[in-house]
Amino acid sequence: ETGVTQTPRHLVMGMTNKKSLKCEQHLGHNAMYWYKQSAKKPLELMFVYNFKEQTENNSVPSRFSPECPNSSHLFLHLHTLQPEDSALYLCASSLYKGAGPANTGELFFGEGSRLTVL
Amino acid sequence: DAKTTQPPSMDCAEGRAANLPCNHSTISGNEYVYWYRQIHSQGPQYIIHGLKNNETNEMASLIITEDRKSSTLILPHATLRDTAVYYCIVKPYTGKLIFGQGTTLQVKP
Numbered sequence: 001e002t003g004v005t006q007t008p009r010h011l012v013m014g015m016t017n018k019k020s021l022k023c024e025q026h027l028g029h030n031a032m033y034w035y036k037q038s039a040k041k042p043l044e045l046m047f048v049y050n051f052k053e054q055t056e057n058n059s060v061p062s063r064f065s066p067e068c069p070n071s072s073h074l075f076l077h078l079h080t081l082q083p084e085d086s087a088l089y090l091c092a093s094s095l096y097k098g099a100g101p102a103n104t105g106e107l108f109f110g111e112g113s114r115l116t117v118l
Numbered sequence: 119d120a121k122t123t124q125p126p127s128m129d130c131a132e133g134r135a136a137n138l139p140c141n142h143s144t145i146s147g148n149e150y151v152y153w154y155r156q157i158h159s160q161g162p163q164y165i166i167h168g169l170k171n172n173e174t175n176e177m178a179s180l181i182i183t184e185d186r187k188s189s190t191l192i193l194p195h196a197t198l199r200d201t202a203v204y205y206c207i208v209k210p211y212t213g214k215l216i217f218g219q220g221t222t223l224q225v226k227p
Binding site: 002033042045090092096105108110111114 | 150152159160161162163164167209211212213214215216217218219220
């Protein structure tokens with residue numbers, strides 16, 4: 001148990017469906033992340049939120065829409081996905097203390113949501 | 119651009135020390151060396167990090183060469199549960215955590 005909970009753990013959806021992935025952290029962190037892990041590929045950073053504000057979007061297609069309503073919750077809204085979007089989607093959180101060595105740089109990951117797009 | 123180089127796979131006998139190498143010859147002065155691992159179908163787990171001094175915690179030891187161009191993660195008594203992909207990452211404290219391919223460590227009985 002890492003303190004980062006992702007739901008659902010498994011999701012199967014058609015290309016015309018709209019679904020959402022949810023992430024919740026109970027660690028008092030203020031930064032949250034979405035990563036994508038496709039088969040046989042390294043984890044890819046998708047989005048970063050600091051203090052509920054998006055600070056990073058790594059050229060992610062608009063069919064992925066993140067939402068961070070507060071520092072404890074992060075969503076990834078999915079619509080009109082493609083089969084190649086099938087992957088493990090991982091959420092992570094960290095405590096950001098501003099620039100400098102006060103930050104440990106340690107991320108806590110959830111177990112992931114396994115998405116299959118048919 | 120890849121900032122670290124790791125062997126794709128390694129084997130280790132159960133109960134023996136596992137020594138996982140990492141080359142980071144272009145590391146900058148403000149970049150730290152981080153190690154994470156990912157057990158099959160789980161999220162990555164933080165192991166340890168360091169700047170230039172050797173570090174030890176309850177999970178592992180991190181040995182960084184004096185020129186900081188390479189490091190070794192040591193699991194002192196590997197168990198079957200240590201079988202995982204181990205990632206060596208260099209970044210500043212507030213930099214992004216960018217994963218490479220890592221080293222797949224197989225601990226064998």
